[in-house]
Amino acid sequence: MDRPDEKTIEKVLVGLATQEEARLVARWLATEEGSEYFSEHFYKECEHFSQEDAELLVNHEIPGDKMWEVICSRIRRRKIKRYVGRVAAVLLPLVLVIGLYFRLDSRVNLFGTGPLEELYVPKGERIQMAFQDGTRMYINSDSHLKYPVQFGLGDREVEFEGEAYFKVAKNENRPFIVKLGDTKVKVLGTSFNVNAYSENEQITVELDEGKIDMVLAKGDEVRLHPGESFVYDKATCMYRINKVENVGNSSVWKDNILSFKDERIEDVMVKLERWFDVEFVVDTNLADNILITLSSQNATLESVLSELEMISPLTFRYEKKEKKVYVEELD
Known part of the structure; x- marks a missing residue:
């Protein structure tokens, strides 16, 4: 999916986003790209907790190196805890949303990505x-x-x-x-x-x-x-x-009606091949001007061939075992 813009991601991370924005970012964070983004964002924030940050919170002389290390360590832990707490407050609902999405998706294919x-x-x-x-x-x-x-x-x-x-x-x-x-x-x-x-x-x-x-x-x-x-x-x-x-005439086939209106005999035979699962065998080229108009419901192949012989200059011989219909044009 497309990556949300930085403004939307930031709004979600600080807890100011709408439900729709949260769902959008949650789906993106579940992707490989989103996971990498969040990891990088988290570690960058942690790196900001430097010694310079700690010095701003200490307004007296450090008595010694050991004390300095203890104070800085405590300051970092508190700031990291605050940051982690803030991230958790935002991330946990997102995790729940992601989990809900994928739990539902596994049951009803929410994203339509199944085979x-x-x-x-x-x-x-x-x-x-x-x-x-x-x-x-x-x-x-x-x-x-x-x-x-x-x-x-x-x-x-x-x-x-x-x-x-x-x-x-x-x-x-x-x-x-x-x-x-x-x-x-x-x-x-x-x-x-x-x-x-x-x-x-x-x-x-x-x-x-x-x-x-x-x-x-x-x-x-x-x-x-x-x-x-x-x-x-x-x-x-x-x-x-x-x-x-x-x-609606083109769809009468769904009611088991065969219907042709001024159709070329070649096209009629192609449709009959599909309809009855047979093969038409024509030894010579048929005249281009043979057009067929015919309508029949619940018809058998034999009855359709009989009707075609009545309205066209053709004869049809159906070999049932071969599932073939041999076509000849009358002299």
Whole structure:
């Protein structure tokens, strides 16, 4: 953590600091840098108790060297005791605060510095999960999530790759951060869909309700409003904001609905590979003008392939044991 300024540290050491300042300095004193600072500060103060200081308190001639040594020794002991007493009066509450912080941290991860858990949702599966702050997350197939077992006192932060729908519990003092590579979604209390598979050329975030800020690699922030989508090109680092015609349509997958609207057949097959955990095998290049519009709930792979054959110039042969779908274009 950053070192507090000298004025704040001094206020704490002399007992004039506020509780917030004391907590700040206490956390810093618990670091290696803080411990070294305090040790140096203490010894420097002790070195100030020199013979010159002792002479100021003796207003008569010293009867002898032995007496001189006894008097100086007593003066030093008293001054050191006063100093140690003053330091202890300040330090003991700080030690208690530090101890309390780290005792609580060991139980609830106050500082959010614990190891991250990793979750992978394989192809053909979708799951729901809830965090301890009340945030819910619906995770689509072939997605990766890294998250703390418990959020700390600061930001609530996760790392994600794939597709997911978030319903974030509102907390204005603790933003929820979703890291998508070098881009972040900063959330206060919101529902939104994220599509950020590693192989995709773009990251798409569609906001249903609430508000979010997209934090770009250079630190710039872009505000997104309900009914808008943020499309970010990974290669060029350029982005655009689009108006969404049917809000929520991109996230119907969480209700087990397959939905495509004017999507290229190649993109449709990629989504079906994740959804059903199969591989599409295409021997020839398909026509670029094959666009698919289809919606189906709780569908099987066989039923989806049958519907695709009805609306496209393609035939599909599903080999269940191989988990492969062979695709051919009609003459």
